[in-house]
Amino acid sequence: VRNSKYPQLTADHRAIFRIKAPDAQKVQIDLGRKYDMVRQEGGIWETVTDSLGEGFHYYSLLIDGVAVADPGSETFYGMGRMASGIEVPFKGGEYYALKDVPHGDIRMKRYYSEVSRSWRRFFVYTPAGYDTHTTEKYPVLYLLHGGGEDERGWATQGKTDLIMDNLIAEGKAKPMLIIMLDGNMASAGFNAGALKAFEAELMQAVIPFVEKNYRVRKEPDSRALAGLSMGGIQTLYAGLYHTDMFAHLGVFSSGWLPFYQKIADDQYEFINKNKAAIDSQLRLLWIAMGGKEDIAYQNCQNMLKEFDALKLKYIYSEYPGGHTWPVWRNNLYNFAQLLFNK
Template identity: 30%
Template sequence: MFRLLVFCVLFPLIAAAQDSKVFEELTVKSAILKKDKKFALYLPAGYESSQRAYPVVYLLHGGGDTQTAWIQSGNMQHLVDEAIRAGKIPPMIVVMPDAEMTFYMNNAAGKYQYEDFFIKELIPHIEKTYRCRTEKRFRAVAGLSMGGFGSLLYALHHPDLFGSCAALSAAVRTDQQIREMPHPEYLRRYRSAMGELKEGDNRITDFWNQNSILYLVKNLPEAQKKAVRFYLDCGDDDQLLYEGNANLHTLMRNLNIPHEYRVRDGGHTWEYWRTGLPDALAFISQSFQ
């Protein structure tokens, strides 16, 4: 009877200690951005009681959201927990930074260098603070919409840092789409990176090309074509971004850049991204094996 009582008291405490945890309001001091930057964090069950190091996925939010979006709207904790329990993915650390509306880019005039912060400050902070596997193949980047753009941008700009990249409904646009975008909409999306361009100003500048996913892929050096494993997923009803994603897939195929391309039923919605996250993480996890 005494043993049963002890078990009944201790088991909930042991189980709770083994649960995964999410932290929504962590911060890192940024000298580059001259302020504290928020990020959210997922630690897998057993992290606190183990000594092992874990692979890391940087999971990026879309435009208009913050570091909490994947947790509160994307239900990522439950989805990642379930995928780990099912053996579909290994235990991992997931980092979700707040990128504001930067499109994860540096500023053209050098005034707000978000990409520099991410690469030079955020990643080193995570790897210093948490038990991370620091080899390239154990570091991945993924995201939705603006975050899908960001994940592709970082994988293409820094193929030495990331083993794999999964882009859901990535905000990839053709030059024609950029030119034809209504000016208020263009400024809402790209003001942080491109500055206060006036209506009629040339939007396809050298700086834009240095950050355009289609331009970067088109000009990818032969030696880098297999440097990162790419996964693209865009809904067949995504009126905003199906064209850019289809063009990216065709371009990568024509240039013999290995990648996985998925078109599923759905639009530009959280339902689509929630259902897509487990398979995206399973693709990423192949690099961790």
Template identity: 65%
Template sequence: MKNLISLLYFLCFFGFEAKSQNNKTNPDTSGSVPAVTNVRGAKYPLILSNHRVMFRIKAPEAQKVQIDFGKKYDLIKDNDSFWSITTDSIGEGFHYYSLLIDGIATADPASESFYGMGRMASGIEIPFAGGEYYAEKDVPHGDIRIKKYYSTVTKSWRQLFIYTPPGYDANINEKYPVLYILHGGGEDERGWATQGKTDLIMDNLIAEKKAKPMLVVMPDANLGAGAFGEDGLKAFEAEMKQCIIPFIENNCRVKNTSANRALAGLSMGGINTLYTGVYNTNYFSYLGVFSSGWIVPMQNSIADAQYDYMKQNSSKINGDLKLFWLAEGGKEDIAYKNGQIMLAKFNELGIRHAYYEYPGGHTWPVWRNNLYHFAPLLFK
């Protein structure tokens, strides 16, 4: 009798495990679609109806294959040397991920790659029911342009991306306001232009007359290894004032007053915005800080110096700025706590600001939404 019970337990347990593994490698694929971020003709990654993602990769010599979304998934090898797995449900919007083969992180050859995480990484776009604001629509479209400029700060040639609104080339007598927008750590000037969907967001806002036509300038905020230290922040401040703004105003049809300039950034770019923007309110009338705040305790001395400056210059800051807009990605945002500490300090110092919160963490779905809500507030 004891042996029979043991056998039944084994069969039930094994059957459950087999079914579980089968669901991971051979799930119901009805209603599934290849990710729009797949390279041309690639079926996988395959997005299932419940936002789970199925991966299938051929790696005959590999000993172990994983997919890393922050959480790692072990793929299972079949007899044809294909490795497969189906993830848990992945949040809507854009996400970086890595393919790990025997512990080595690499980009998935079946997916488009993006510069993020400090290297070229795979990216996947999970369909988003609320993503109509960055969908491709039958509206007038602007352009994304790439320009080279010489930096007297770095003594090197650098590049930036520029969004020009619909009609920019035709309306040769019109000048436009400018939003300078900055990427986060581990990214560069390509971030807002590709992962951020800046052109589509702006095209749709302008078409709906929710935002004024404007240029959006996307520079590279990486100036050396110490980007989060005061030397790096000072270097970027100099880059903006000595190189980027003069280049744009000498080469594009833009209005060159502070009332027609805005500066914003996400994460590391938000810290650059705090440093460059608060100390230079004679340059900018609008500041946007997304998923950011002074990093405690690493930047305490930098923050304390700025808070002292704010205390002494609160009337000037409040008078110069038409909008100081701060946003966080909910409590799951890694910058949330530091952001709340900073907000409390602003209240204490009497610095006027607006606060917006959109749940989603420290991710591109949040920052796209931030741009969508920030841009209509500019240049009124």
């Protein structure tokens, strides 16, 4: 945060953390691996980590065993709570660097859902020129976050606006709206009820609201649906059952989990029975993984074997980095370039 000297990053990607906690007995940094902090004079605690991997990392302070956010860092909603975050830059990240190009906006919009009977919100990326090109209608990508995150994920951790600003300025992607909605439903959890609730919210609340309030094209070829991890499962569920609504689907770091087997089998049967319609409607099914270290890797491979047996067409891509935001930013970068092309 502004005027805070710590955390610091060294040239070899080690992080230096320092916190004042004079009454604490034990302080640690939790970056997945826990680092003990050493007490200095004046109640200052300090530690230096090993070299960190490139990209974005959630972390927490553990003060006498209690996980808290670092007051010296920005906070992000991740891991199901507010957590601190640290970004390790790398040469491959130029595509989301802040550049001298026309910039769009990320806006927050509240809406009342008759489906969930609650006030909800989404974030929307509008490309440069949206407010001045008042007669132009745009294609739209509905973009979903992962488990433990919410509609803020793609807008903040995901760098969506910078990725799209740069792509559009370079002529590599079509100007589009991106709706970053909340995939967390009242029936929270990984179950059929939550998937059905999300499908209803998307189809009956979000899309009608967007198409009433924003200048977007309404034909299936101008709609795309994509998501990471949990959002990838939601994309599989809502997208493959509705290829009459979405001609483009993106599944990032995801695949049917073992406890979804009945849901997966039902979908495979649906694909088999409706193969001709799906083939004619679905222009792009893009599936990406963060390499073999991605925690969803094997689930995805098992699903792809079923797709192969069904002769369902898809494009498969890997970008090393596991189940992390650098991978998903790269997924968006590549997926967006394939959308809405004649």
